[in-house]
């Protein structure tokens with residue numbers, strides 16, 4: 001069965017429009033990290049995650065059910081054709097209904113994932129993997145290629161990424177920032193990460209600039 005929404009000429013699969021997702025929030029902001037720093041996007045933050053990182057700043061356990069038709073309606077309110085699927089862990093979701101609905105409307109799709117779930121080929125246009133095996137040594141990274149490899153630096157040996165980094169176009173180290181630590185603690189971590197980046201060619205520093213700006 002097919003049907004249209006918003007008076008558009010093209011039709012959508014009814015099953016796509018009815019797909020249900022756990023959503024924490026949908027909001028319009030600038031990307032604060034990595035290659036697309038400063039570029040406006042609509043962020044779709046999904047609920048649930050298969051990891052529990054110490055530095056996680058997202059309450060991914062508080063979410064509500066939303067149909068894809070309502071998600072599309074919300075995103076269409078913004079004058080922005082770029083979407084980031086984030087979380088929680090967005091790869092836990094069946095993203096194909098949203099993929100079809102948004103690609104039909106000309107959106108550019110990115111994902112930020114912890115890499116523990118392999119992504120279906122072609123599901124998004126830009127893959128950012130932020131592995132967490134520096135904290136969870138038994139975590140197996142299944143998504144082993146993509147556009148950005150973005151690693152939170154907590155003092156780990158960068159050889160951890162030797163078998164991974166060649167299949168990514170951009171390598172980032174990001175200082176671990178903990179809101180419950182003081183400015184000196186976080187400052188030391190920033191300085192150490194900068195030092196490691198300078199000593200290891202190919203890696204770039206990624207800063208969570210959205211936190212300085214006080215935006216999501």
Ligand code: SF4
Pocket residue numbers: 049050051052053055056057058060087088089114132
């Ligand atoms: S993988 Fe990401 S969303 Fe999940 S607990 Fe870690 S930082 Fe939070």
